[in-house]
Amino acid sequence: MEMHQVRYFLAVARVLNFTRAADECNVTQPSLTRAIKQLEAELGGDLFRRERPAAQLTELGQRMHPLLKQCYEAATGARELASSFKSGEVGALRIALTHSVDLSLLIPHLNQIKRMFNRLEFRFLRGNAREVAEYLRRGEAELGIAAEISEEWDRLDTWPLFTEKFQLVVNKKHPLAARGKIEFNDLRSEQLLSRNYCEHAARLNGSLREHGLDVDRCHEIASERDLIELLEADIGIAVVPDTASIPPSLKRASLEGLDARRTVNLYGVAGRERTAVASAVMRMLRGTNWQQFIDRNGIP
Numbered sequence: 001m002e003m004h005q006v007r008y009f010l011a012v013a014r015v016l017n018f019t020r021a022a023d024e025c026n027v028t029q030p031s032l033t034r035a036i037k038q039l040e041a042e043l044g045g046d047l048f049r050r051e052r053p054a055a056q057l058t059e060l061g062q063r064m065h066p067l068l069k070q071c072y073e074a075a076t077g078a079r080e081l082a083s084s085f086k087s088g089e090v091g092a093l094r095i096a097l098t099h100s101v102d103l104s105l106l107i108p109h110l111n112q113i114k115r116m117f118n119r120l121e122f123r124f125l126r127g128n129a130r131e132v133a134e135y136l137r138r139g140e141a142e143l144g145i146a147a148e149i150s151e152e153w154d155r156l157d158t159w160p161l162f163t164e165k166f167q168l169v170v171n172k173k174h175p176l177a178a179r180g181k182i183e184f185n186d187l188r189s190e191q192l193l194s195r196n197y198c199e200h201a202a203r204l205n206g207s208l209r210e211h212g213l214d215v216d217r218c219h220e221i222a223s224e225r226d227l228i229e230l231l232e233a234d235i236g237i238a239v240v241p242d243t244a245s246i247p248p249s250l251k252r253a254s255l256e257g258l259d260a261r262r263t264v265n266l267y268g269v270a271g272r273e274r275t276a277v278a279s280a281v282m283r284m285l286r287g288t289n290w291q292q293f294i295d296r297n298g299i300p
Contacts, residue, residue: 005039006072008032009047013065014271016054077279093277096125096132096141099223100198101264104245105145105293109284113277120277129199136269142278144267145285147199159266159282162290164242166204166262168255171234177251184211184257191236192218193227200262204239207260242294 011021012032022029040047047061057065093113097103103124114120125135129149135141137153149156168187170176176186192208192215195201205215219236221227224244230236232249239255241262246252266285268274274282 001039001042002035003072003075005035006068008035009039010065010069010072010271012036012048012055013057013061016056018050018055073274073279076273077276077283080274080276080279092121092123092275093281094123094125094141094143095278095281096127096135096144098129098132098146098197098199099126100147100195100200100241101145102224102243102245105243105264106285109281109288112284113280116280117277128197132267136267139269139272142268142272142274143282145264146267147262147264149265149267155270155272157268157270159268159286161264161266161285161288162243162294163261163263164294166239166241166255166258166260168237168253168258169231169240169244169246169250170237170253171231172249172251174234174237174251176237176253179253182253182255184208184213184255187213187237187255193230193236193238194218194220195224195227195238195240196220197222197224198241198262200260204260207258208239211257 008021008025008027011024012018015021015024018033019029022032025032036047043060043064045060046058047064049056049058093110095106110122123141125132125141127135129146132141132144132146133149133153133156136144136156145161149158168176168182176182176190179186192213194205194215198204205218208215219230221230221238227238227240228247228250231238232247239258239260240246243264266282268278268282
């Protein structure tokens with residue numbers, strides 16, 4: 001099996017048209033068709049149904065697609081990484097994060113990737129879910145991390161990283177900080193700080209509203225930094241995800257009856273070649289035991 005055969009297969013699977021796939025791969029259609037037939041012979045069956053106006057994956061093709069895609073991406077990443085090591089070129093990581101994702105999640109991986117390259121440049125982009133999707137679409141970011149992107153774009157690949165719960169956070173001097181058990185009734189007279197920049201803000205506020213809390217009168221916060229400063233000033237309380245970083249001046253607490261969760265995902269663009277740095281970081285993030293990180297940030 002040759003990598004160019006796999007590349008041609010992935011191109012046809014993406015556009016479902018042999019002529020367009022040949023144009024994308026900069027080869028003639030007969031050359032592409034011949035390579036795919038050779039691949040089919042090796043795999044022992046047809047990968048496509050040659051129909052008009054579009055080709056269709058056979059059952060074998062559907063089953064082989066994720067395996068061949070993974071094989072091709074791994075080979076490409078290894079080749080790029082080897083080339084980067086050999087040439088000593090500057091590595092670059094362009095990654096977009098929503099405002100609700102804590103950058104500290106990436107620090108262990110960034111320290112590890114720094115040791116793999118002579119020189120490395122990071123570019124971090126922040127935005128809401130729609131803006132992160134747009135960074136990916138325009139090629140300004142190779143990877144994206146968000147709790148949820150509702151963008152309907154068939155070239156957006158999604159890999160769930162972890163699912164986490166939400167906790168109550170208060171100032172350590174706040175009367176609630178001494179409570180071993182906090183219920184919704186304890187919050188009726190409290191001023192809530194709403195993290196409107198979080199992708200799950202509307203759903204979380206809806207859950208709090210169902211338990212009788214007046215979220216319509218809360219303080220609306222635009223950034224994590226502002227949230228921390230207001231909490232440290234004891235101006236309100238907040239509900240934050242497990243992985244949110246908080247200083248020692250604040251305390252986490254479990255809110256009885258709160259059933260709110262979010263899944264943080266890694267995003268990439270299907271069919272777009274990634275740099276060696278992005279490929280390495282993607283493999284690191286997907287292979288991480290995130291539960292250990294969540295447990296470290298958990299309620300003591």
